[in-house]
Amino acid sequence: MSMLRARAGRLVVTMTVTWAAMTTPAAFAAERDRGPAGLQRVLDDAVADGGGPGIVAELRVGRARPWFGTAGVADTATGQKRRPGEHFRIGSLTKAFVGTVVLQLAAEGKLALNDTVAKWLPGVVEEHLRADGTKISVRRLLNHTSGLPDAILGQETPLPEEPGKRFIYSKINYNLAGMIVERATGATLSAEIERRVARPLGLKGTYLPTAERTIRDPHPRHYSKLGKTGPDAQIHDVTEMDVSWAWAAGGMISTTADLQRFLRALLGGRLLPPAQRKEMFTTVATEGSGWVPNTRYGLGVYAQKLPCGVTVWGGGGYIQGSMSYAMGDRKGTHTLVGNLNGDWNDFVQTFTALFGTRFCPATS
Numbered sequence: 001m002s003m004l005r006a007r008a009g010r011l012v013v014t015m016t017v018t019w020a021a022m023t024t025p026a027a028f029a030a031e032r033d034r035g036p037a038g039l040q041r042v043l044d045d046a047v048a049d050g051g052g053p054g055i056v057a058e059l060r061v062g063r064a065r066p067w068f069g070t071a072g073v074a075d076t077a078t079g080q081k082r083r084p085g086e087h088f089r090i091g092s093l094t095k096a097f098v099g100t101v102v103l104q105l106a107a108e109g110k111l112a113l114n115d116t117v118a119k120w121l122p123g124v125v126e127e128h129l130r131a132d133g134t135k136i137s138v139r140r141l142l143n144h145t146s147g148l149p150d151a152i153l154g155q156e157t158p159l160p161e162e163p164g165k166r167f168i169y170s171k172i173n174y175n176l177a178g179m180i181v182e183r184a185t186g187a188t189l190s191a192e193i194e195r196r197v198a199r200p201l202g203l204k205g206t207y208l209p210t211a212e213r214t215i216r217d218p219h220p221r222h223y224s225k226l227g228k229t230g231p232d233a234q235i236h237d238v239t240e241m242d243v244s245w246a247w248a249a250g251g252m253i254s255t256t257a258d259l260q261r262f263l264r265a266l267l268g269g270r271l272l273p274p275a276q277r278k279e280m281f282t283t284v285a286t287e288g289s290g291w292v293p294n295t296r297y298g299l300g301v302y303a304q305k306l307p308c309g310v311t312v313w314g315g316g317g318y319i320q321g322s323m324s325y326a327m328g329d330r331k332g333t334h335t336l337v338g339n340l341n342g343d344w345n346d347f348v349q350t351f352t353a354l355f356g357t358r359f360c361p362a363t364s
Contacts, residue, residue: 034362040069042354047072052342053223054082057354058256059336066260074220074341076235087205087219087253088339089243090324091317094208094252095174099142099300100266101181101192103276106138111184113139113279117146120180129172131160138180140164141173142299143284148172167284169291171249178248189248198258201265205255208247213240215253220341222321233344238321250319259326259337263314266301267332281313292316292348306352308360318347325351334359 033041039057046055054072070082105111117125118133125131129148140146140163147161150170161168178189185192190208198206205216215222222241225233243251254262265271272280283296283303294305304327305311314327314335321343328335336358338351 034358034360036067036069038357039067039354040071042350042357043069043071045353046340046345046350051350052340052345054220054342055338055340055350056082056084056086056256057336057338058084058260059358060260060264061334066257068256076221076223082220082341083218084257085205085218085255086339087216087255088324088341089215089222089250089317089319089322090252090254090259090339091246091250091319091322092171093254093259093315093317093324093326094246094248094250096266096300096315096326097193097197097206097208097252097262098174098177098181098189098248099280099298100271101189101196102138102142102177103272103280103299104196105181105184106279107273107276111138111180113137113142115180117141117176117180120183121176124179125160125176129157129160132163135163137163138177139279139299141177141180143167143297144169144173145284146170146173148176167286167289167291167297169286169289169297171246174249175247181248193252197262197271201258201261203254203258203261206252206258206262207254208252209244211244213242215239223342224321225344226320229344235342235344241320243319246319250317256337256339259324260335263326263328263335263337264332267313267328267330267335304355306356306360308356310359310361312355312359316347316351318343323347323351325355327355329359 043055046052053076054074056070059067068084074080074082106113115138116134117136125133136146144167145164147163148170149158151157181189181192190210193208221237222239223235224238225235269277280299283298286295286297296303301315303311303313312327313330317324323340323343326337338354
């Protein structure tokens with residue numbers, strides 16, 4: 001029970017990004033270069049006029065050699081440019097790794113998606129969140145239909161809603177799921193991600209930190225305005241910021257190449273048996289939740305419809321000082337990963353432009 005109490009402290013000390021305040025472009029340019037030149041223009045625009053310190057993107061199509069593009073800097077003090085191989089915080093992309101681990105455990109019969117939170121974590125949501133754990137399943141944690149709120153630092157936790165009623169994006173769901181993984185396996189979540197995903201795929205730059213606050217080299221500095229807006233908002237270096245609160249909901253670190261390998265394996269069916277893969281990609285509507293527009297959420301991943309009507313699959317991640325996206329076609333043969341080492345850019349607009357440039361058909 002001591003492990004549960006230690007983890008439970010992470011349930012209500014979180015921060016969130018207000019998706020409703022972000023916008024998506026109504027349309028793209030009539031003439032668009034879908035190749036490297038077009039992608040590079042989006043990268044350049046993303047950091048122009050103080051839009052962010054630096055940005056990287058890596059494109060892979062089939063077995064062709066990957067394209068890597070960059071704009072801006074990794075370090076504003078030294079002017080060091082961003083480069084391949086950098087480690088960065090991936091925020092909510094962590095959820096795809098955690099969802100994969102949970103589904104692997106389900107395939108092995110070590111837990112079931114219909115298991116209740118009360119079965120694995122008796123008394124935890126009752127004590128900390130005033131919810132009924134007998135009515136919340138593991139599946140509802142993973143697709144954010146548990147009814148549990150997304151806690152915000154410094155505010156009283158809102159009352160939970162009825163489970164299954166609607167989609168509410170909540171980091172609490174995944175911190176609970178991480179706790180269930182640890183209870184079901186007797187190992188740490190970090191060790192299970194390493195054993196089940198990172199090591200088999202050769203993801204040498206991907207990990208869930210335990211106690212350390214530093215990021216492995218090489219890495220860009222991570223910059224944040226700490227939620228402030230306006231021309232006078234100060235920029236802070238948050239590279240060594242304690243983000244342990246994010247844990248299973250958003251605490252992982254990775255690289256563009258590793259995220260490519262993971263996404264392609266996940267979409268390509270190499271990490272989950274067919275039944276669990278079907279569960280992962282069965283989605284619920286997010287409309288009206290104030291979350292990312294034009295999306296449907298699965299079990300750790302989501303589908304996003306671009307303005308041109310094309311749908312891409314994967315996930316995005318926002319955390320102090322870092323914003324990332326990793327999306328591709330349904331089979332994982334055409335994938336694009338990007339990262340900004342600052343958090344005041346219009347997250348959705350920038351990456352919608354990037355992915356729209358690549359995945360939307362060119363028009364004349």
